[in-house]
Amino acid sequence: MPVGLGDGVSFSAQTDDNGKFFDGRCDVMLTGNTPTARFWTLTLYDAAGNLVANSVNRYGFTSQEILRRADGSFEIVVAPRASSGNWLPTGGVERYLLILRLYDTAVGVSTRAGKEVPMPLVKTLDCR
Amino acid sequence: MTRWLLLLFLGVLVGAIVHLITIMILPWTATQDAYLRLSPIAPFNTVVPMPAPTPDGALMPFMDPAFAGAVCRYDLSRGPVKFSVPVSQAYTSVSFYTRNDIAFYAINDRAAGRRNIELDLMTTTQRADLPEEEDVTAADQLIVESPTTTGLIVIRALAPEPGLMPVARSTIAAAQCRLKSEPSAAR
Numbered sequence: 001m002p003v004g005l006g007d008g009v010s011f012s013a014q015t016d017d018n019g020k021f022f023d024g025r026c027d028v029m030l031t032g033n034t035p036t037a038r039f040w041t042l043t044l045y046d047a048a049g050n051l052v053a054n055s056v057n058r059y060g061f062t063s064q065e066i067l068r069r070a071d072g073s074f075e076i077v078v079a080p081r082a083s084s085g086n087w088l089p090t091g092g093v094e095r096y097l098l099i100l101r102l103y104d105t106a107v108g109v110s111t112r113a114g115k116e117v118p119m120p121l122v123k124t125l126d127c128r
Numbered sequence: 129m130t131r132w133l134l135l136l137f138l139g140v141l142v143g144a145i146v147h148l149i150t151i152m153i154l155p156w157t158a159t160q161d162a163y164l165r166l167s168p169i170a171p172f173n174t175v176v177p178m179p180a181p182t183p184d185g186a187l188m189p190f191m192d193p194a195f196a197g198a199v200c201r202y203d204l205s206r207g208p209v210k211f212s213v214p215v216s217q218a219y220t221s222v223s224f225y226t227r228n229d230i231a232f233y234a235i236n237d238r239a240a241g242r243r244n245i246e247l248d249l250m251t252t253t254q255r256a257d258l259p260e261e262e263d264v265t266a267a268d269q270l271i272v273e274s275p276t277t278t279g280l281i282v283i284r285a286l287a288p289e290p291g292l293m294p295v296a297r298s299t300i301a302a303a304q305c306r307l308k309s310e311p312s313a314a315r
Contacts, residue, residue, distance in 0.1 A: 007221045007234040007284075038238070039219050039286055041194045049189025051181055059183075059193045064288035091183075101192060103219055103286065104236055 024090035037105035200305035
C-alpha cells in the first residue's frame with residue numbers, strides 16, 4: 001500500500017553510494033541532510049518488509065528524534081553493535097533496506113528536482 | 129527462411145502480449161492485497177485501529193513504525209459516508225485507496241487547515257444526485273469522489289518520538305466513519 005502523493009514521498013535504498021548491498025554485519029554511515037519536509041522518518045526493514053528485531057527496540061528515526069550538528073546536518077550509524085550518537089541497529093541480518101519517507105514536502109515527481117535535492121551520503125565503513 | 133523468421137516473430141509477439149496481459153491483471157487477481165488482509169478485522173464503515181508493526185510480523189509489509197494508524201473499510205452501496213478525525217499536534221493524514229489499493233486522494237492536517245478533517249465520501253453517481261441547494265453550500269463541505277464502491281480510508285498520526293505514541297493513538301481513536309444517512313453514533 002503506497003504512500004499517497006498528497007501525503008508524502010518515500011525513497012528506498014538497498015545499497016550504499018558505491019553500489020554495495022547493505023550488509024547487517026557492517027557499519028554503514030549516513031551523513032548529510034534530507035530534502036525539506038515537515039517531518040521525515042528513516043526505517044530499516046528486511047527484504048520482506050518486516051522490521052528487524054534488536055535489543056533496544058529501535059526500528060528507525062524520526063526527524064525530531066535525531067541528534068544534529070550545529071549546522072543542522074546529521075550522522076546516523078547503521079550497525080550491528082551499539083555506537084554513540086544516532087545508532088540504528090541492524091540486528092546482524094544479512095540484507096536490509098532503508099526507507100526514507102518525507103511527509104508534507106514540496107519534493108515530488110513533478111518538481112523534477114533530481115540532483116538538486118540533498119540526500120544523505122551512504123558509506124559502508126568496516127565489516128566484522 | 130523468411131517463413132521461419134515470420135513464425136519466430138509471431139511467437140515472440142504472442143509471448144509479449146501474454147506477458148503484458150498477465151502483468152496488467154495481476155493486481156486484480158492478488159489474494160493478499162491490503163483490502164483483503166484488512167477484511168477480517170475491519171467491518172464496513174467503522175474505524176478500527178491497525179496493530180503496530182513488530183519484528184514478529186505486521187498487517188502489511190513496509191508499515192512506518194513511527195505512526196499510529198487506523199482504517200475504515202468503506203462501502204458506498206447504501207449511501208455516502210461521513211468521515212471525520214481531529215488533527216494531532218504533529219502530523220495527521222488521511223489517505224483514500226480504491227478496492228485495488230490505488231491511492232486516489234490524500235489530505236493532511238495542514239491542507240485541511242482546521243482542527244478537524246471532515247469530509248463526505250461518495251461515488252460519482254451519488255454526487256450527481258445531490259440536491260442543488262446542498263451543492264451550493266459545498267464550499268465549506270469537502271466532498272471526495274470514490275472511483276470504486278468499496279475501498280479503504282487510512283488514517284495515520286505521527287508520533288515524532290516514542291513517548292508521544294499514546295497521543296497519536298488517542299487522535300486516531302477519535303476518528304469516525306459512518307453512513308451519512310444513519311444518526312450519529314453516541315459517544
